[in-house]
Amino acid sequence: MRARRCASAHFRHNDPESLRSVLRMARANIDRAVVVLEGHHSMDGTVGRLPEIASFAREFDCAVMVDEAHSLGVFVADGRGVREHFGLPGDAVDIWMGTLSKALGSCGGFVAGDADLIDAMKAAAPGVAMLSGGPAPSTIGAALALAILHMEPQRLTRLWPNTDFFRGLLVERDLDLGVSEGTPEQLRSTADELAEAVRVAEALLAIDGIG
Incomplete structure (x- = not known):
């Protein structure tokens, strides 16, 4: 079976109304859609307007993915990122992702979502889920910086x-x-x-x- 192509569309930087306009014009012609944004925009120094963007994405039946690469280890008292910054529940978006290579000074990254989504991702990406080598002890030790942020x-x-x-x-x-x-x-x-x-x-x- 041939893989189906994915189309992409862009909205103005950190502009929920622009997203809404794009979705209003394009969503009816797309089977499934996901809105992707950064929690903390690395090239602009701005904080993603996550509550509004997620709300408009839900209005048009879109999934939402947030990249916490630059907000993890930065926002709120113990560095838990933009979700805690806005006081949002874990299921406010569908996919939370990030890296351990910024504030935590380690390597690798993470993807978080509900159990069904993670199981599907493991099945769809066996090269990542099954064939990747285990992290080195030093890498695991560095990632424990998340606990240090909580304690200090x-x-x-x-x-x-x-x-x-x-x-x-x-x-x-x-x-x-x-x-x-x-x-x-x-x-x-x-x-x-x-x-x-x-x-x-x-x-x-x-x-x-x-x-």
Whole structure:
């Protein structure tokens, strides 16, 4: 049996009304649909408007998948991510995914959902579920950083003053941070990428006499 092709459509960045317009025009011609977004947008420094986007996705009978790669280990007191940030139940979306390679400093990742979904994914992706090698003990040990965040919330308490301090230094040096919302991800968009990257690097190295 030939695999059926998947189509993709895009909505404006972090714009629930744009998503609703796209779904209103396209959803009737699609058998199944999933809306995918980041919990914390790594290239923009913005927080995904998850409650509104998920609500509009449900309105048009779409599944929802959230990538927690950059929000895990960052939001709420013990780093549990954007779901806890918005106070949402686990079943607010269908698929939660993320990586252990950012805040936790390990390797690998995770996919979470209800039991039927996970069983289906194991059956549909046997190369991942059955043929992957086990993680090294050091990788498992690093992933335990999630427990450390829970036991030592002062680590996250320090994160936000450090973020505010760093952001202030960037603003003082006339670096336009665009739509960044003061989260640890700081956006710097440039037109002349190479020349501006050099200027930004020099400005950062000059902070507090570094470099």
